[in-house]
Amino acid sequence: SREARWWAFLASNDKYDEGRLDYDVRLLRQFYLARGYADITVDRVRGGLLPDRSGFAITFLVNEGIRYQVGTVSVASAISGVDTDELQQIIEFGNDKWYDVRALEQGLLDISNRLGSFGYAFVNVTPEIKTNPETATLDIAITIDKARRNFVERIEFVDNARTTDRVIRREFEIVEGDAYNQLKIDRSVRNVRNLGYFRDVKVATLQGSSPEQTITRVTVEEQSTGDFSIGLGYSSLDKSSVSLGINERNFLGTGRRASASISTSGTETNFNIGLTEPYLLGRNLTGSFDVFNTKTKSDGTTIKRTGLSLGVGFSAARDVFHRLNYELSQSETTVSSTTATSITGEAGKSLLRSSLKYVLSKDTRDNRFDPNEGYFLEMDETLAGFGGDVKFLRTKLSAAYYKPLLFRSVILGVSGKLGYVTGLGDKVTQSQRFNLGGRDVRGFGSGGIGPRDTGSSDAVGGNKMYSGTFEVVSSLGLDKDTGVRWTVFTDFGSLWGTDYPLNVTRPNAANMRVSAGVGIFWSTAIGPLSFSWAKPLSKMAHDTPKTFQFNIGTRL
Known part of the structure; x- marks a missing residue:
């Protein structure tokens, strides 16, 4: 139960509920048990209507008792071959050593999972707490009962009415007949969750046909994976817009991704058809095919691109993914009389691009759509020059790290990107450069950082860039x-550096821009929504600030 708040329309826990009060008592006990009060008692006194009948007053009687610090922690195991010293180190109570029931419960769970990785699916891990009031300390003795190793008899999938069992099963690192391994099961559940097909994924380990056998039951809650959009819009940037699109991430429940879209606005016209097969030829091999046609207008510059791309990807080791992509495209750039042609380097030309991209990534995040822990590393190399008119080498490095704090109630996130592009005998033109701002550096508009055309104030991009984020x-x-x-x-x-520095504002100014702000993430039925308010703390005169931003999709 909570006191009424302004966001009460989003929830119902500010309404008086007699049955909820017993749960409130348990929450109060947990609050004190997490802060060293092992002898805490909480009694509900009454819940009564206020004299003016505007609400209810709830009164609890709390007896805190002594606040205890942890004295000794010992582990005794009836299972031979178990390193009890290693298991003892799993439980951590912080530097101040105050007793915390959350740390104890998490430690017991971690010990059970550790034993599960050795093949023990059903094991009793029992704590015994002895308080010493005279010294305000308590000792914890953990006992591990004797158990036998287990094997996986069967893996069951429940409530996947649309997605086939095969799509889920191929994400599992364990199969029927294998020795039970909790670590592999946890990783498999993470793989299934990262498909993005399910709102929730739960796993339960059940007793099989004999004491040595287990049944792994995976229960999923399916969610919409397809989007059909048709819309009319207007914005200060794009003016009027019309869009029509179909995107299905789990086509007919097979795990294939199919998409087709067309959109037009005052600044862009896009057409794209794509198909991705995550397990090409029944192997751990991803294949993709895309055809695209785009037209982008930016003040004095218009860029048209038509082409296709073919891609293949595979995983060579756990959490490590390789992707190879070939693109063949034709681009044509036109500029107005107010835009310096030296800026684009490709004005009036029709350029054929033949490029090969290689991406190497390692991703240990628990959820790539909304990460709480883990890290992500990626190297993206694009080499153009396999025939055609464009020759350049473009490198981009990305990294992110997430760590849960305060028993997963707070997530610390750190991320960064580095980019560099250089011509191979040619100068780097505008369509090959980097842009910066928007989601990468909030508080600035899209393309709001870096060199600009002195005549039109249009962003021209840069050959070098870096960006980073610290967030809680x-x-x-x-x-x-x-x-x-x-x-x-x-x-x-x-963002800085251009091979065409004439008529460009501060082309080689690498001054760091800094912004700070607050934001809101909201998980909804249409996907995660994010709102951010940011203010530049350090900027240059020609940059374009933007205080408020709104996005639909994954957070950074």
Whole structure:
């Protein structure tokens, strides 16, 4: 139960509920048990209507008792070959050593999972707590009962009405007949969750036909994976727009991705058809095919591109993915009389691009759509010059790290990007350069950082860039049922360097731009929504600030 708040329309826990009060008592006990009060007692006194009948007053009687620090922690195991010293190190109570029931429960779970990785699916891990009031300390003795190793008899999938069993099963690192391994099961569940086909994925380990056998039951809650969009819009940037698109991430429940879209606005016209097969020829091999046609207008510059791309990807080791992509495209750039042709380097030309891209990534995040822990590393290399008119080498490095704090109630996130492009006997033209701003450095508009055309003030991009983010994400102070989380962040970055420096404002100025702000993430039925308010703390005179941004999609 909570006192009424302004966001009450998002939840119902500010309504008086007699049955909820017993749960409130348990929450109060957990609060004190997490802060060293092992002898805490909480009694509900009454819940009564206020005299003015405007609400209910709830009174609890709390007896805290002594606040204890942890004395000794010991582990005794009836299973031979178990390193109890290693298991003892799993439980951590922090530097101050105050007793915390959350740390104990998490430690017991980690010990069970550790034993599960050795093949023990059903093992009793029992703590015994002895308090010493005279010294305000307590000792914890953990006992591991004797158990036998287990094997996987069967893997069951429940509630996947649309997605075939095969699509889920191929994400599992364990099969029927294997020795039970909790670590592999946890990784398999993460793989299934990262497909993005399910709102929730739960796993339960059940007793099989004999004491040595187990049944792994995976229960999923399917969610919409397809989008059909048709719309009319208007914005200050794009003016009027019309769009029509179909995107299905789980085509007919097979795991294939199919998409087709067409859109037109005052600044862009896009057409794209794509198909991705995640397990090409029944192997751990991803194949993709895309055809595209785009037309982009930016003040004095219009760029038309038509082409196709073929891609293949595979995983050579756990969490490591390789992707190879070939693109063949034709581009044509036209500029107005107010835009310096030396800026684009490709004005009036029809250029054929034949390029090969190689991407190497390692991703240990628990959820790539909304990460809470883990890290992500990626190297993206594009080489153009396999015939055609364009020759360049473009390198981009990306990294991100997420760490849960305060028992997963707060997430610390750090991310960064580096980019460099150089011509191979040719100068780097505008369509090959980097742009910076928008989601990478909030507080600035899209393309709002870096060199600009002195005549039209249009962004021309840069050959070198970097950006980074420090952020804290949490739902503290908010009801978790609303799916709303807040963030506090600071972004930084810079973009500079062009092979056509004439008529460009500060082309080689690498000054770091810095911004800070707050944001909101909201998990909804149409996908995650993000709102951010940011203010530049360090900028250059020709940059374009933008305070408010809104996005539909994954957070950074």
